[in-house]
Amino acid sequence: MDSPDRADFLAGLKPGGKYEGVVGLYRHNVSTDRIGLFDKEIIDALAAAGVKWIAHNGAGYDQIDVLYCKEKDIWVSNTPGAVDDATATTGFYLMISALRCFSRAERTLRAGGWKSTHKPGEAHDLTGRTLAVLGLGGIGLRLAELAHAFPMRIVYHNRRPNPDAPAWCEYFGADRLDEMLAQADVLSVHVPLKDSTVGMVDETMIRKLKRGAVIVNTARGKVIDEPAMIRALEDGHLGAVGLDVFPDEPQVNPRLLDFPNATLLPHMGTETCDSQKKMEIRALSNLRDFLTKGKGFDIIPEFK
Numbered sequence: 001m002d003s004p005d006r007a008d009f010l011a012g013l014k015p016g017g018k019y020e021g022v023v024g025l026y027r028h029n030v031s032t033d034r035i036g037l038f039d040k041e042i043i044d045a046l047a048a049a050g051v052k053w054i055a056h057n058g059a060g061y062d063q064i065d066v067l068y069c070k071e072k073d074i075w076v077s078n079t080p081g082a083v084d085d086a087t088a089t090t091g092f093y094l095m096i097s098a099l100r101c102f103s104r105a106e107r108t109l110r111a112g113g114w115k116s117t118h119k120p121g122e123a124h125d126l127t128g129r130t131l132a133v134l135g136l137g138g139i140g141l142r143l144a145e146l147a148h149a150f151p152m153r154i155v156y157h158n159r160r161p162n163p164d165a166p167a168w169c170e171y172f173g174a175d176r177l178d179e180m181l182a183q184a185d186v187l188s189v190h191v192p193l194k195d196s197t198v199g200m201v202d203e204t205m206i207r208k209l210k211r212g213a214v215i216v217n218t219a220r221g222k223v224i225d226e227p228a229m230i231r232a233l234e235d236g237h238l239g240a241v242g243l244d245v246f247p248d249e250p251q252v253n254p255r256l257l258d259f260p261n262a263t264l265l266p267h268m269g270t271e272t273c274d275s276q277k278k279m280e281i282r283a284l285s286n287l288r289d290f291l292t293k294g295k296g297f298d299i300i301p302e303f304k
């Protein structure tokens with residue numbers, strides 16, 4: 001955290017450098033601004049310095065080449081669970097705003113107007129509508145619980161059924177994915193970003209949603225084919241979107257800013273003091289357990 005740039009970080013890992021003797025490290029996504037991604041160059045330097053554990057503070061660890069870490073015998077932990085409430089409520093806010101057209105209404109009010117841009121025919125209650133969760137892990141499940149209270153109908157798609165899913169969450173496997181999409185009023189994206197999920201929500205998937213459906217994304221921007229999503233907003237196939245994440249953060253495609261039916265947030269998913277505290281404690285506990293017991297408990301699935 002005290003390295004101003006990548007060169008300083010790499011120099012610090014060399015023999016006699018300021019990080020000599022480090023065996024485990026705590027990592028936060030904000031370090032990317034100065035040090036860059038944890039790619040092969042960084043991982044080679046960490047391995048040469050003798051680092052054995054990266055305690056990543058975050059649920060998503062797509063900024064770390066974890067398969068290369070595995071090759072180099074550097075373990076990686078993340079902070080599952082700690083982010084669930086804050087990220088699920090972010091998704092919930094985006095879903096309500098999208099369905100009720102609240103973002104457009106607020107922009108009109110701030111511009112000195114009142115209800116001139118509001119079209120009641122385009123605004124919908126949540127009650128009775130179907131929420132499709134793409135990737136029912138901790139965050140998706142928390143969102144499902146919140147939405148179920150309205151009540152919304154909850155359906156989900158995972159590669160395999162989640163054993164923690166309550167009976168009121170209907171599972172749709174790969175063979176029934178199209179069926180699920182056709183029923184969804186809202187598709188909320190919760191899959192991690194990996195090679196296999198880049199562009200997963202593509203033109204074909206978007207077009208299988210019913211006309212007027214809403215997409216919410218609190219996972220990672222690259223999971224959605226952004227040009228395909230924009231085309232669907234342009235021709236009205238999508239009724240609205242609620243986005244907390246973008247493919248090239250902190251850049252936001254200016255085209256998205258033009259849509260009155262897009263609620264946009266600057267990656268606020270875990271931006272609460274409660275969540276940040278839980279995440280820090282969880283990441284540091286993993287590091288402590290590695291140092292005292294040889295292993296942290298939140299080892300990422302790739303290592304299991």
Ligand SMILES: O=CC(=O)O
Nearest residue numbers: 058059060083270
């Ligand atoms: O985006 C936030 C996280 O991955 O924890």
